[in-house]
Amino acid sequence: MKKSFSLMEVIIATALLSTALLALIQSGNNSLNFIEKSEKTKKEKEYLQIALDTKPFSNRNENIYLDKEFSNLDDDLRLELKKIKIKVKEELLSKEDIKLDNFSFTLNKTKTEYLVDEKVKKNIYRIKISF
Structure with missing residues (x-):
């Protein structure tokens, strides 16, 4: 068998x-x-880093279009960056006038929010001291 x-x-x-x-x-x-x-997500964070490097910090509440920030781009890269819109919203958190015996200064605390295509969000907090 x-x-x-x-x-x-x-x-x-x-x-x-x-x-x-x-x-x-x-x-x-x-x-x-x-x-x-x-x-x-990595690509969107890279776009956000480009947006952070494009302009100096100032009081701005505007959108950043990456294709308009750079002048010498090839066509493929320009088409890719044209789709990217970064919303910027800046908010003054507090403003304090501090007076000491010898001098006085102003302390401004601001928050800038960057939002890439409603997906990746980055908050930057800054303190500015003015004499």
Whole structure:
């Protein structure tokens, strides 16, 4: 009599293998989605860093369009940056006049909020001392 696998053993082995392969495929898909999201977030943070470097700090509540900030861009880069809009909102948190015996100074605390495409947000807090 020849030894062979029964039909039930083959079905169970196939079910186990398909479950393991499905788990591996799902894990790989999740990793790809995670990498894609992290790349997109990284790119948006880079856009935000470009916006922070474009203008000196001043009292501004305006939008920054990156394609208008640079004059010598190639067409592909200009098209990519044209889609990017960065909202800037500056708010004066407090203004204090401090007087000491010998001198006085003003202490301004401001908060500037940068928002890239409603996704990535960065708050910059600054203190300015004026004599």
